[in-house]
Amino acid sequence: MLDVAINHAVVIDTEKSVEKKINIGIKDGKVVLLTTDTLIATRVIEAKNLIASPGFIDVHGHVDGYAYSGELSACQGITTTVGGNCGLSPVDIADFFARQMRDGFVINQAELIGHSFSLRQAVGIADPYRQASPEEFAAMEQLTRTALQAGACGVSFGLDYSPGASFVEITALANVCAEFNxxxxxxxxxxxxxxxYSLFEVLAVAKRTGVRLLISHFVYQYGTGIMEEALQIIDQAIENGIDVKIDSGMYTDWTTFIGTATFDEQTIADNEMRFSDMVVASGKYLGKRLDRELYLKMRKHYPNESVICFMGNKAEIYTALKKSYAMPSTDIGTYKKGEGHPQIAGSFPKYFKEMVKERGDLSLIEAVTKATLLPAKTFGFAHKGVIKVGSDADITLFDFEHLKDNADFPDRGKPDAKPTGIEYVLVNGTLAVDQGGFTGEKAGRIIRV
Ligand SMILES: [Zn+2]
Structure with missing residues (x-):
């Protein structure tokens, strides 16, 4: 007897780029049968009018074992999240994986080792503006090697957060990352x-070391009226043989901790950022716009609370995500209920709704492939990003016609409002979302690369 059968869905075949009406049989966490016969199973899902996609893979998240972020991810159709981004990760990856396995988790978790906060702190660099010494390079290289041996899927950087990180420092870790491919x-x-120039810097690292690059939340970095030029630089780099991809969410307004270098007075002045364009995303002042007084107070007393900075040119989101080398992502952080940025709950539904249904920038098959198979191939996640016999039963069933994000910025609405239209989400054959409701099942696995 099959564990789960999904009957009458339109299944997206990401490898052959076709849609087909075929029924899916699942046993022991795997897809074991694809057939036109109607299937019976312990649990039968009648999926008429639903799209069956491989579960979405979020290449840029900060879930990192935090339960509520896992729930919000699952509810937007994500079955695998890549954590440890922007240079912020656990340093002991083996221990992180062991804890996650012991406690269980709702979705699959892959993890990066992070340079700019985590490795730097681990070797004793407290000042983000300080360059690392040769001894500190060596110590960071060793920690990176250990993390990659433990199955970390790469090395992440958040260079905005460690302005003191030199080209030599980045290159040293890129070499280790390249050595492990x-x-x-x-x-x-x-x-x-x-x-x-920031783009040329990282492309130069890739050219020198051969490392495979992924430029994070590209629209947050370059969606300020310079997207066309930024993408031309990437196109050119690819033509020159550099392996580079980009990811982006569906927003131009980024968020990070108020205490980071990104919100230093000088950075704010250099970028002509205005306090009135910043809104608090967590904690006591949730939903409040900043002014100078609140800025100073939060920097001093609440450095770990998040602030959203409104900026950018919305049209550039679509320009970026249309590129064949672009993947959708959330940049989800860890927040309490009712807090955060709408990206934590709305990103993937918004991507399909706006780019496929409303604008026609991408076909449904293209959009699904960029959210599933492309990330799986990029990171080397075997048996993911595809629905075929033998693949992991990570499957998202959604109602394309009614798919809609409901999350909004905290000064206007609920940043963690769950979307409409994500009906069923299976993680390794177990329902994390059932008829649109979160089940709390913990069937996620850790992914060691
Ligand atoms: Zn970042």
Whole structure:
């Protein structure tokens, strides 16, 4: 007897780029049968009018074992999340994986080792503006090697958060990452909002080391009126043989901790950012716009609370995500209920609704492939990103006609409002979302690369 049968869905075959009406049989966490016969099973899902997609893979998240972020991810159709981004990760990856396995988790978790906060702190660098010494390089290289041996899927950087990180420092870790043939996601170092040099810097690292690059939340970095030029630089780099991809969410307004270098007075001045364009995303002042007084108070007393910065050109989201090398992502953080940025709950439904249904930038098959198979191939996640016999039964069933994000910024609405239209989400054959409701099942696995 099958564990689960999904009957009458339209199944997206991401490898052959076709849609087909075929029924899916699942046993022991795997797809075991694809047939036109109607299937019976312990649990039968009647999926007429639903699309069956491989579960979405979020290449840029900060779920990192936090239960509510796992729930919000599952509810937007994500079955695998890549954590440890922007240079912020656990340092002991083996221990992180062991804890996650012991406690169980709702979705699959892959993890990066993070340079800019985590490795730097681990070797004793407290000042983000300080360059690492040769001894500190060596110590970071060793920690990176250990993490990659433990199955971390790459090395992440958040260069905005460690302005002191030199080219030599980045290159040293890129070499280790390249040696393991893993991915290097980089949140680039922006000196101003129009800084394309930051892109040349990371491409130079890739050229020198051969590392496979993924430039993080590309629209947050370059969606400020310079997207066309930024994408031309990437196109050119690819033509020159550099392996580079980008990811982006569906928003231009980024968020991070108020205490980071990104919100230093000088950075704010250099970028001509205005306090009135910033809204508090967590804690006591949730939903409040900043003014100078609140800014100073939060920097001093609440450095770990998040603030959203409204900026950017919305049209550039679509320009970026249309690129064949672009993947959708959330940049989800860890927040309490009712807090956060709408990206934590709305990103993937918004991507399909706006780019496929409303604008026609992508076909449904293209959009699904960029959210599933492309990330699986990029990171080397075997048996994912595809629905075929033998693949992991990570499947998202959604109602394309009614798919809709409901999350909004905290000064206007609920940032964690769950979307409409994500009806069923299976993680390794177990329902994490059932008839649109979160089940709390913990069938996620850790993914060691
Ligand atoms: Zn980042």
């Amino acid at each position: 893993r991915v290097m996601p980089i949140h680039t170092r922006l000196f101003t909002q129009n800084d394309l």
